[in-house]
Amino acid sequence: MCDGREERAESTVSPCVSMKSDKSKDRPFNFGIGPQGSPLKMDEDRAESTVPSWVSLKSDLSKDGAITFRSSDKIDLQEVIEGHKMSLKRRCEHVTEGTHEAGSGTLLNKIYTELYITEGQSEEVDTQHEVRQLEITSKKNIQDTPIKCQDLFKVLSEQQRHIRVVLTNGVAGVGKTFSVQKFSLDWAEGLENQDISLVLPLSCRELNLIRDEQHSLLSLLHVFHPTLQKIRAEDLTVWKLLFIFDGLDESRFSLDFNKHQLISDVTQVSSVDVLLVNLIQGNLLPSALIWITSRPAAAHQIPPSCVDRITEVRGFTDSQKEEYFRRRFTDEDLSKRIISHIKASRSLYIMCLIPVFCWITAIVLEDMMTRDQRGELPKTLTDLYSHFLRVQIKRKIYPLSYVIKSHAHISSFICY
Ligand SMILES: Nc1ncnc2c1ncn2[C@@H]1O[C@H](COP(=O)(O)OP(=O)(O)OP(=O)(O)O)[C@@H](O)[C@H]1O
Numbered sequence: 097m098c099d100g101r102e103e104r105a106e107s108t109v110s111p112c113v114s115m116k117s118d119k120s121k122d123r124p125f126n127f128g129i130g131p132q133g134s135p136l137k138m139d140e141d142r143a144e145s146t147v148p149s150w151v152s153l154k155s156d157l158s159k160d161g162a163i164t165f166r167s168s169d170k171i172d173l174q175e176v177i178e179g180h181k182m183s184l185k186r187r188c189e190h191v192t193e194g195t196h197e198a199g200s201g202t203l204l205n206k207i208y209t210e211l212y213i214t215e216g217q218s219e220e221v222d223t224q225h226e227v228r229q230l231e232i233t234s235k236k237n238i239q240d241t242p243i244k245c246q247d248l249f250k251v252l253s254e255q256q257r258h259i260r261v262v263l264t265n266g267v268a269g270v271g272k273t274f275s276v277q278k279f280s281l282d283w284a285e286g287l288e289n290q291d292i293s294l295v296l297p298l299s300c301r302e303l304n305l306i307r308d309e310q311h312s313l314l315s316l317l318h319v320f321h322p323t324l325q326k327i328r329a330e331d332l333t334v335w336k337l338l339f340i341f342d343g344l345d346e347s348r349f350s351l352d353f354n355k356h357q358l359i360s361d362v363t364q365v366s367s368v369d370v371l372l373v374n375l376i377q378g379n380l381l382p383s384a385l386i387w388i389t390s391r392p393a394a395a396h397q398i399p400p401s402c403v404d405r406i407t408e409v410r411g412f413t414d415s416q417k418e419e420y421f422r423r424r425f426t427d428e429d430l431s432k433r434i435i436s437h438i439k440a441s442r443s444l445y446i447m448c449l450i451p452v453f454c455w456i457t458a459i460v461l462e463d464m465m466t467r468d469q470r471g472e473l474p475k476t477l478t479d480l481y482s483h484f485l486r487v488q489i490k491r492k493i494y495p496l497s498y499v500i501k502s503h504a505h506i507s508s509f510i511c512y
Pocket residue numbers: 119120123192193194195207208209210211266267268269270271272273274275343391420451452453455
């Protein structure tokens with residue numbers, strides 16, 4: 097049992113068929129490495145911290161849960177937090193849709209459409225055709241308990257206790273990374289979860305880059321969040337931190353929860369996988385919150401006993417599908433025509449449960465409807481896919497490698 101805690105509702109993470117693709121290996125969301133804005137200007141000679149313990153910080157929570165600092169710790173802590181918020185906001189407010197598209201960027205808040213997220217995990221998917229599976233899944237949703245992304249760490253019923261580790265499953269292209277980005281942006285903009293001192297997204301794909309290096313948790317944060325260069329070990333132990341590990345399926349670490357070095361000090365150096373295991377088990381920073389996202393087939397790497405809440409991103413409900421197209425196009429008539437076209441095609445309508453399909457559909461139908469198109473609009477997934485490739489090649493805005501990766505992503509869904 098992780099961190100030695102007593103009985104916890106057993107969660108089953110059944111590995112489902114993963115619609116694995118190469119798409120997310122090219123994901124543009126860069127959590128850390130690279131230019132992240134200027135470092136904070138802080139007084140080098142500041143007096144030793146008088147930071148109160150987290151317990152006393154908690155007593156300073158305002159009505160809306162936001163932290164207010166006492167005068168002695170006000171400047172240092174708030175400077176660090178504000179600097180980190182600015183940096184995170186810069187990184188999260190622009191997104192690239194679909195797959196990597198150099199230099200592009202849409203405002204996340206402009207296109208972000210609420211996703212259907214549920215508590216718990218759907219039963220293992222069977223081997224039926226993808227469209228059939230998605231149809232069944234969407235019907236099963238009715239009894240499930242929806243949960244909002246911003247509430248993932250909130251205790252929502254009397255039966256629940258403190259939620260420390262959340263595992264979010266979801267198939268390829270369903271919106272896990274977008275959810276992480278939206279959660280982080282809302283925090284950075286001061287809108288949600290203001291009781292959390294620092295939200296620290298770490299993409300598993302980027303962590304792979306330092307797989308062979310030795311780090312302490314503190315130095316790991318310095319590498320991936322340079323705006324936190326000035327934070328010290330004692331800060332980490334008193335703040336309420338949220339670590340987000342996005343894309344566990346992309347991780348090349350072998351997480352061994354049974355036999356590993358025990359680490360409880362944030363300055364202790366070890367391999368990155370050992371740091372992760374200790375963090376997830378609660379040996380290292382036991383009060384830190386942890387959010388892990390994964391495609392279903394990789395989620396079993398986290399022992400159920402370590403997980404306080406399992407959620408699943410299910411994609412878009414029917415009304416969310418329509419909302420997506422309405423948000424995407426300022427031309428109301430165009431969005432209406434696109435919605436009525438996908439509604440008329442059963443397979444397209446069902447597949448639009450997956451947001452990345454909405455994106456592909458939008459690209460293709462916008463292209464076909466806004467120019468003098470004589471051909472028939474695509475009604476099957478194969479039609480849609482071939483039009484998609486044609487549009488991309490014609491636009492020449494994507495390199496060939498991008499087109500090949502798109503193919504890998506999409507072909508994991510399409511067998512029509
Ligand atoms: N909430 C959303 N609102 C609007 N578009 C979305 C949303 N979620 C996802 N999308 C679209 O779907 C694409 C894929 O989403 P995302 O990268 O978050 O999926 P994922 O579940 O992380 O996939 P993978 O497992 O392949 O990494 C996005 O680039 C975007 O075009």
